[in-house]
Amino acid sequence: NIQLAGPRSRSWPAHTRRIVPRPAPPMDKYTKIRVVGKGAFGAAVLVQARNRPSEQFIVKEVDMSRLSAREREEAKKEIKLLASFNHPNIVRYRDSFLERNQLHIVMDYAEGGDLHGLLQRTADAKQRLPEDLVLDYFVQLCLAMKDVHDRKVLHRDIKSQNIFLTQNRKVVKLGDFGIARMLNSTVELARTACGTPYYMSPEICDNKPYNDKSDVWSMGCLLYELASLKCPFDARDMRGLVVKILRGAFPPLPHCYSAELSQLIARCLARDPHRRPSVNELLALPLIRRRIERFLTEQEAASEFAHTMIHRNPNRNKQHPAMGELIRAPPTPAPRE
Template sequence: MEKYVKLQKIGEGSFGKAILVKSAEDGRQYVIKEINISRMSNKEREESRREVAVLANMKHPNIVQYRESFEENGSLYIVMDYCEGGDLFKRINAQKGILFQEDQILDWFVQICLALKHVHDRKILHRDIKSQNIFLTKDGTIQLGDFGIARVLNSTVELARTCIGTPYYLSPEICENKPYNNKSDIWALGCVLYEMCTLKHAFEAGNMKNLVLKIISGSFPPVSLHYSFDLRCLLSQLFKRNPRDRPSVNSILEKGFIAKRIEKFLSPQNACMTKYSSENTDVDSTITTRRTHYLLQKNFV
């Protein structure tokens, strides 16, 4: 830890502490997750180290960047980039009841989907997608973080069986203690989209039992007609009770009204491949969708 100067504690949870630090080498601010592994079993220690391995392989503009990790005095330290804009949960609460514009919601949603595509393409479940794990950088870019309970799948059809995650975002299959796969992340994605549209949780109750019953029923208060039919229809698809009926993240990104927003979030080298579209404001949505499909297939986004 001699390379870093502690500034303040910015979070604490079952995993340990999150500390804002300043690097003595480059003067930049970072977040360090400090996890006490001294009292852990060998299995738990390996699980903590697994998070590091998962994070180290995540290199994407919409995923919080891992920098390094080290073990010292019985603790595991994970160094991550610091997102000065805070998390999406706080941003939602700051609205004080004033709904976001649809353009803003879709720009954020597309970036979350691009991050989730990167995760799912690598046969990984995030398993804790929620507004508190989605961060904003200084320039407003969305970054998905906290892979503390992520799980690498041996194959895309393997189903995880551990009941885990944050209660408001649990899928029906997890509530019913059934096997689940990446479609549970899609349900949680729907919960985040609903939160951005209403500034409230889709499923709320005074206790866990009633919350579970609400989630299993799949009924939620409707979103304002202020938002487009496309957006409201997408939300209903993300909240399909049967996971097989929910779209994959790739099929979400190929929807016309989503696809046309992707290019603004591509890296410069990928954006130049599709530059002609920005020079023609009347590009047919079918062409846009085909181009997006090509980029998705080539793993450019």
């Protein structure tokens, strides 16, 4: 496709015109491989870069014509939010563009699939995930959620389908911020009920305001699922599920897991959100803290914790002197494979 650039009047000499190729549509940079998911307003497509076939990405296609004005603004906010993240445990945003009234959001592709698929395969094989792997996955989720909450954002839809696996299933990445919410202040309470029913917190079930502690509840549900291969709360219908969540009782973990792990889950699944730890408090727990060095270099650890733990809430710093030690003298990272 070509177009004539320059004056269009026939009174101009022909030599003053020049032929300029039209820019190719942005989506032409990619070759579609297959559709990997569909939603109410669009689809997720696996693509590869035409000039670098070894590089694969996920393109979220959103039909803007089906969105209300408010939903279009929410889509723009999501893009701005995604672009702000640069964390090793959060799926990386690459690009976005509008083409034929379709919004395209280009994200990194996680070649290991999602955590939900891994748990299903493990259950089908009648196996269990080793506790070390369970904790490694949870620590990485905590690090990702720390970055999210430090930006005054609630994820609101933490579940195994939104946790993706890379690097031979050793690294997990948090994705799908489609219903994330920017908060005006860290302690502000949201009132919009979102999320997946099995991971809903009691305060959401009870139609009460909620904050970052609701994400921590969902993280506790996911941690339980990693160990038991099933959700802590299940029922035949929504009403029965809500009743079980509000009661807060769940079956014990299999005997092959430690009491420390059970206690960690119990803390995350405290019915009263005030009794639940924040993500920063989770990262200060000895069970979690001693594993951080496996995923962060000394420089990354200093950067990760200094801005939050030093000046964000001084009173909370005093409660966790061990985290202060981590900031001042991070442990030597384990060799990376």
